[in-house]
Amino acid sequence: MFTGIVEELGTVVAIEDRGSDARLRVHGALVTSDAHLGDSIAVDGVCLTVSELPGDGTFAADVMPESLRRTALGGLVPGARVNLERALAVGGRYGGHVVQGHVDGVGTILRRDPGERWDEVEIAVPPPLARYVAEKGSIAVSGVSLTVTHVGDESFGVSLIPTTLEHTTLGGLVVGSPVNLEVDVLAKYAERLLTAVAR
Known part of the structure; x- marks a missing residue:
């Protein structure tokens, strides 16, 4: 994990x-x-x-x-x-969210809006994954734990702070760049349980 x-x-x-x-x-x-x-x-x-x-x-x-x-x-x-x-060591600090390293699909950088010290980024999400993306929820983008700022029908937004821009690959990605997406595993389990109950 x-x-x-x-x-x-x-x-x-x-x-x-x-x-x-x-x-x-x-x-x-x-x-x-x-x-x-x-x-x-x-x-x-x-x-x-x-x-x-x-x-x-x-x-x-x-x-x-x-x-x-x-x-x-x-x-x-x-x-x-x-x-x-x-991988997270037992007793280590848990600074992000639960990330399994099991990528669900590939998104694409649609837009970058630079701020004074941060960037606002819009990312296209494959349609089957869109239902798992929630505003203020967590998502892993190329292995980086991020908070979703807003959700559209086919995309979502994130804000990249200076540390993220400087110390990850996200700082250098351009429009059209592919990114690995892992949605919140808790959302997938919740859906699976609710589907099983409905049967």
């Missing part, structure tokens, strides 16, 4: 296309400093399992077909910056 509080901006070193799946190699000195094989690291909000740790500040992870279908990881290129977060 993660909290959506990005610990480090990593850099994609290589992506090995293996046909239906891929192997991703990322440099992240902080997240690899205490990592072990089999640990979970969120890369742009996608929970990946560490499969190699060569000891040079990089790690490798296998990206399965499901992750390539549902996320924007397949579009990464060497040199791309990515948001990195280690």
Whole structure:
């Protein structure tokens, strides 16, 4: 489990296309400093399992077909910056919200309105996910825990504070950029329970 509080901006070193799946190699000195094989690291909000740790500040992870279908990881290129977060340690600070690293779909940056020290951003949401997005609710955008400022029929808005702009990839995204979206898992469970009761 993660909290959506990005610990480090990593850099994609290589992506090995293996046909239906891929192997991703990322440099992240902080997240690899205490990592072990089999640990979970969120890369742009996608929970990946560490499969190699060569000891040079990089790690490798296998990206399965499901992750390539549902996320924007397949579009990464060497040199791309990515948001990195280690799994939450027991007793650690819980600064964001419940983030599983199970991305639900890909959104698109529709608009950026810069403020004095912040940006207002509008993001298109895939129609099947729109019902889970609520004003003042939580959403993970490329692994960053954000509060929804407003909701439209096919999009939602967020405000990016200076820390988010400086320390995550969201500061450099432009109109048209894809972003990984993970909606609040509590909303999905509530819907599932209510559907089961109605049957």
